[in-house]
Amino acid sequence: MIITKTPFRMSFFGGGTDMESFFNENGGAVLSTTFDKYCYVNVRHLPRFFDYTTELSYSKTERVKNVEDIMHPLIRNAMKMLDMHEIRLTYEADLPARSGLGTSSSFAVGLLNAFYALKGKYADKKRLAEEAIHLERVLCSEAGGWQDQIAASYGGFNRINFSDEGFEVLPVIISPERKRRLNENLMMFFTGFTRFSADVQQANKLDAAEKKAQLKEMYSLVDEAERVLTDKTADLDEFGRLLDHTWRLKRQVGAAVSTNSIDALYQKGMDAGALGGKLLGAGGGGFLVFYVQPEKQESVRHAMKDLMYIPFEFENGGTQVIHYTPEIYVPKEEE
Numbered sequence: 001m002i003i004t005k006t007p008f009r010m011s012f013f014g015g016g017t018d019m020e021s022f023f024n025e026n027g028g029a030v031l032s033t034t035f036d037k038y039c040y041v042n043v044r045h046l047p048r049f050f051d052y053t054t055e056l057s058y059s060k061t062e063r064v065k066n067v068e069d070i071m072h073p074l075i076r077n078a079m080k081m082l083d084m085h086e087i088r089l090t091y092e093a094d095l096p097a098r099s100g101l102g103t104s105s106s107f108a109v110g111l112l113n114a115f116y117a118l119k120g121k122y123a124d125k126k127r128l129a130e131e132a133i134h135l136e137r138v139l140c141s142e143a144g145g146w147q148d149q150i151a152a153s154y155g156g157f158n159r160i161n162f163s164d165e166g167f168e169v170l171p172v173i174i175s176p177e178r179k180r181r182l183n184e185n186l187m188m189f190f191t192g193f194t195r196f197s198a199d200v201q202q203a204n205k206l207d208a209a210e211k212k213a214q215l216k217e218m219y220s221l222v223d224e225a226e227r228v229l230t231d232k233t234a235d236l237d238e239f240g241r242l243l244d245h246t247w248r249l250k251r252q253v254g255a256a257v258s259t260n261s262i263d264a265l266y267q268k269g270m271d272a273g274a275l276g277g278k279l280l281g282a283g284g285g286g287f288l289v290f291y292v293q294p295e296k297q298e299s300v301r302h303a304m305k306d307l308m309y310i311p312f313e314f315e316n317g318g319t320q321v322i323h324y325t326p327e328i329y330v331p332k333e334e335e
Contacts, residue, residue: 001044002117003323006110007034007315008094008101009151010188010280010289012239013246014222016215018145020137023162026212029222030147031172033157035312039093039103041110043118045329046088054079058091074108077139081131082115085331089114095310099190100279100286102148106319108132109152113319120326125318129153129167155318159226174229181236182229183314187300188289189307191265191279214249221246237275240291244276262288265307272296272303 009032017028046055052063056075067085070076079087089111097103109132116123123131132149136142150160150167157179159170174182225242228234247266262279265288269277273296280287287310292300301309 001042001323001325001327002114002321004041004110004114004117004319005038005322006041006106006113006152006319007155007317008037008039008103008106009034009148010101010312011147011151012243012278013225014219015147015250016145017219017222018147018160018162020146022212022215024164026216026219028162028219030160030162031158031222031225032147032151032160033314034151034155034316034318036315037094037101037310037312039091039106039110041107041114042090043111043114044088045118045327046086048086053086055088056091057089059097073140074104074135075111078108078111078115078135081135081139082112082119084115084118086329096190098286102152104142105132105136105148106152108135109149109319113321117321117324118327125153128319153319156316157314159222172226172229175232178229178232178236179314182239183312185236185240185291185293186289186312187274187292187297187304188280188287188310188312189265189269189304190287190310191262191307210252214252218246218249221249237291237293240275240277242276243278243289243291244270247276247278250278265304268303269300272300274300 011030011032014028014030017023018030022028046053052065054064054067054070056062056070056072058072062071064070067076067079075089091107093103095101095103109128112128112131113123129150132153133146136149137144146162146167147160150169154169157172157174159172161168161170221242225239228236228238228242266277269288269290274290274292277288277290280289290300
């Protein structure tokens with residue numbers, strides 16, 4: 001039996017520039033972190049006592065005799081990609097799917113990590129990220145960028161650069177004290193709305209010069225935000241103001257990014273004292289994160305009283321195998 005634990009990610013700057021259609025021509029970068037909310041994938045080989053050969057438990061339960069009959073496209077394609085058979089799989093998570101935190105990509109990374117471990121093989125973080133990108137973007141034909149799979153695989157607070165040659169992951173060099181202050185100044189709330197990131201990406205597909213210009217400006221903000229974090233003399237509160245700037249830019253990139261309800265919630269947070277914030281993920285719903293000075297946090301909590309408050313802490317581990325019990329598996333045809 002294998003159990004993997006894979007974190008969710010919180011993207012601050014550069015979202016949208018991780019799309020191949022943009023970074024192959026213009027370059028791209030994101031500033032993001034993973035935090036202490038996880039998805040768990042439990043896999044083992046299914047004992048041969050049943051009239052089905054694969055059992056899957058996620059938001060639904062599937063029992064099938066043939067991998068091709070699996071309804072969940074990510075699981076089906078991952079099993080075919082790594083030649084997995086006779087699997088019992090359970091998925092559970094600390095936070096809901098379709099909520100803007102890269103949950104599907106964390107699942108993809110954790111699933112591949114678990115499958116490799118079940119086969120008795122080690123897959124490094126780069127391989128897991130690259131194969132999760134291929135799984136979601138190519139095999140499952142889901143629209144979207146690359147940052148989620150990379151963040152979930154590597155973990156930590158990073159700048160991730162993108163180019164036509166691939167990606168590189170650069171940890172943000174920030175003192176533990178400054179990092180702790182940043183963590184304490186961020187507040188996250190669940191809006192209650194969920195949507196498929198790929199649907200929002202499809203609705204916001206780049207097709208205009210002005211969108212490209214806005215993405216280029218969002219790309220430039222990654223440098224500014226990184227400077228604020230790494231320069232000990234810089235005012236950390238500027239990070240919050242830059243969040244407001246990037247959110248206002250992002251809202252212009254596509255009609256599906258925000259809604260009147262989300263705009264109203266965001267404004268309530270700002271009116272209550274937040275210096276900035278953004279909706280996490282592709283847009284259209286999910287989690288709002290605000291940068292709030294300590295003395296204003298009670299006011300923002302009150303303004304957001306109708307939403308669920310989610311305390312969190314940054315994490316550095318990325319995807320991990322947290323339980324490993326090897327199995328002897330003999331494929332049926334070799335019996």
